[in-house]
Amino acid sequence: MSVYPAKIAKKLSEKADAAASEGAVCGRAASFICGCFAEACISVDDDAQVIANIGFATNGCGFMAASCQVLEEKLTGRELAALKGLSDDRLVAELESDLGEFPEARKQCALVAIEALRAAFGRLRKARAAEFVGDSPLVCTCFGVSEDDLLSAIKTTQASQFRDLEAATRAGRGCGACRMLIEELIETAKIRD
Ligand code: FES
Incomplete structure (x- = not known):
């Protein structure tokens, strides 16, 4: 047993x-x-x-x-x-x-x-982000979303939190490994404004 x-x-x-x-x-x-x-x-x-x-x-x-x-x-x-x-x-x-x-x-x-x-x-x-060759670093490798994509989405949608950007770009909706980086980008954009 x-x-x-x-x-x-x-x-x-x-x-x-x-x-x-x-x-x-x-x-x-x-x-x-x-x-x-x-x-x-x-x-x-x-x-x-x-x-x-x-x-x-x-x-x-x-x-x-x-x-x-x-x-x-x-x-x-x-x-x-x-x-x-x-x-x-x-x-x-x-x-x-x-x-x-x-x-x-x-x-x-x-x-x-x-x-x-x-x-x-x-x-x-x-590993995927390190292999990526592009003008802007790849942040969300699940959905191919770069830092530039996210910064432009922050501007156009006035995103102030992770959920706003997730809805606009899909970034973070997969494995979630990029979430902390996305939150940092949002906070940095707030400081710059
Ligand atoms: S790397 Fe962004 S959800 Fe997986």
């Missing part, structure tokens, strides 16, 4: 080892509470703007392993525009809809898996 709740134990029994796909970019996160880690490796189909593949590895408990597995299943093939910034609240709700509510002490196990996913997207954004 498993030490885990039935839905977690069932998910663990379905586990097939995921191989990282070629060209995948990986990110890691660890828990300061238990010391366990999760690593997410992602590849994105830029033309279709979808997540082509996600593979996780973890040395964590069943709650962490099952969280990784559900994220793999649910997000592979998902459109970048449907990621909506990879917020904790949305992803925890998706995990708990499959796995049941996590005990309070185990909620951090799900968050480590989510943080690893965000770390992988953060590295992917950095």
